[in-house]
Amino acid sequence: TKESKEFLSNHNTYNTLLAFASITVGHKDSSHHGSVCFMLNGEFSRHISSMNSGHLTPSFSQLYILDANEALNLRTQNTLCGGDRVNPQTLKILDSVLRNINPFAKVYKNFHSQYMSVLEKDGKDAVRNFRLTIIEEREAPAIVRGKGLHPRQVNLPQEKAMFSVWTESSEPPKIKGTYITDLQGCLFEVKPYNATVDSLSYPLLFPHGDDGYHENIPFNPNSPKYAKKSTNNPINDNEDSTNEQTDDELEIDIDPKKTISYRKYIRYRLAIRRTDSPHNIWSAGGGLSQKFVLDYAARIDAQVADYLRQPEFNLLKTTAPDVLDHMRRDGDLQPNSKIGSVVLFRKYHPGTRPYFQDMFYDATTIMARTRRPGLASFMFTFTTNPYWPEISRNFFHKGQKIVDRFDILCRIYADKLRKLHFLLNKKHIFGKILGYAESMEFQKRIGGPHLHRVFCVDTEATPENIDGLIWAHIPEKPADSDKSAWANFIRKVLELLPKFQIHDCGEHCKGSNGRCLKGFPKPYSRTTILHANKPAEYKRPSPEDGGQTLTLKNGSTETTYTNSRIVPYNPYILVMFECHHNLEYAYGQSDNLKYALKYPFKGPSFSYIKCQDGTVSIDEPAQYARMLYRSPPEAHCRIYSQRYAYLSHTVIPLSIHLPGEQNIYFKDAEKLNNAANGILPETHLTQYWKMWKNNEIDKNILL
Structure with missing residues (x-):
């Protein structure tokens, strides 16, 4: 009614x-x-x-x-x-x-x-x-x-x-x-x-x-x-x-x-x-x-913040003096300002700055150890499609809107993500995975999740191989009489390209000089060219060189797009998931790594709150709450503990310290007495050296 x-x-x-x-x-x-x-x-x-x-x-x-x-x-x-x-x-x-x-x-x-x-x-x-x-x-x-x-x-x-x-x-x-x-x-x-x-x-x-x-x-x-697990699940949950x-x-x-x-x-x-x-x-x-x-x-x-604010978790006494001095300088405080308490997030609290810093360090280590000269590396962006048919099928009534059913949006995205991981990590559609680092962020409009992934494979980095994996052109339309599987596949690609892979510059992507911040329209290229220290030039033939065009209607107006407006994509991913994505060849050794994890870093590290007695308390959870802009889908993912980051390997950091000078954290007198008697706790570094000393095989493990 x-x-x-x-x-x-x-x-x-x-x-x-x-x-x-x-x-x-x-x-x-x-x-x-x-x-x-x-x-x-x-x-x-x-x-x-x-x-x-x-x-x-x-x-x-x-x-x-x-x-x-x-x-x-x-x-x-x-x-x-x-x-x-x-x-x-x-x-x-x-x-x-x-x-x-x-x-x-x-x-x-x-x-x-x-x-x-x-x-x-x-x-x-x-x-x-x-x-x-x-x-x-x-x-x-x-x-x-x-x-x-x-x-x-x-x-x-x-x-x-x-x-x-x-x-x-x-x-x-x-x-x-x-x-x-x-x-x-x-x-x-x-x-x-x-x-x-x-x-x-x-x-x-x-x-x-x-x-x-x-x-x-x-x-x-x-x-x-x-x-109960469905027997029709395309993903092997045991893997x-x-x-x-x-x-x-x-x-x-x-x-x-x-x-x-x-x-x-x-x-x-x-x-x-x-x-x-x-x-x-x-x-x-x-x-x-x-x-x-x-x-x-x-x-x-x-x-969680109230739990960390308990007196026994006050890190003031275990925070190094030079770190406290940095906090004073960072907060524009006087050198003699008294710090009342220090409340910081731990690196195992997802979505916070320490969490992403730790993940970024691990990702840097993984990519440095797994990338091989002459083999291909890629940067991949995968975006939620709010019009996936699985979403609308689960609406409670016909007039329901996607912004009010973001729970279905997040669940369908998680299901698509599992399938994507299966194709990349198990089926090796781009080649055998050597290492990867992946992070999740949320769109600005409806707040839907999407991911950024940097990964390296055992595929040789040649123009021919890259040209087969990354398309930045409009394929030629098959003849009407051609009913082959490949012809039907190309027809599906041509159907989806206008919906997801055309970059039509709007005011949101233009800088102060009026130019597109994403660099569109891209220059034409007859073939794919790989460079050592700058972005690759993908095959984008101009109309004069036989490149195809797409003509789209918007009301009474028609707009013609050439290959210069195509966002690089993989045709198999496009047809399989029917969503916007961007696949790029990662040039150099480290130039593209930061992009995958840079967006989730939000706000400064510390908050400084002046109390009535003139002391200053460092309360990172309070700063996090005040500075964070959160969309409903992100809140849903936080409630269900959906991961912000995925890494191909587990990295165990070894904090360097001199013998007998490791950090000691204690809550009771027993550990304090043990330290006074020379009984010091083991660290990852001391355990590693013991393992290295007693096992010949472990001596070949690099730090």
């Missing part, structure tokens, strides 16, 4: 107008074709208002203590949140539903009624200690009735377990949670780990006030760990390690044997099951599912 289409297109706006708690975060709209696509920046903060608005206009939870018609008028007048762009009748119906079924709406209304009754009867002093507490801690139910069900699916949340109402004049008891009092115009922060934060922030996704994550959700060890598809990350489990982690809970929330018809999250429109998943990914990052 017309009303349902309007509701879906403004789903996020309706949710914001009806939410009990506000969400504050920087964002920008990266839409290019009419669809809403959010990219959020900064740390999420969630606040709930005090019971009385004071001189301010009532908003969010304060509207639920007002008459429904009065609340509707205030919401439609809220132009900042889009109240003037929605259907008032739909807004009224949704408000009525939430007032009837949402436990917080009921409790908040009753709390306000009690407050006003006592205030009128006994005066202001009698209500000064009135307080509504949104309880943070939960107790897991003792009995779970279904093996595949979350406890809260069986037991609906009870108001007594969610809220604590204190209506006495004496001091209220201390309860861990978010307090709501009668202070006029105040905001109270709702912690991201509060079990009610989802229901307060996203009432249209959780209208019944469903509980969210808490520390006591039991882990069911009897649930199947892996789904690929399970760890190949995910990054090993820091999992914060309260008790990993009894309870589940935040990340696992979020994956449970986002999973699509047969009983979900339709799925309440992935049926959302208007950017609501995008904001929800971005919020979840930010909470995971915040949990």
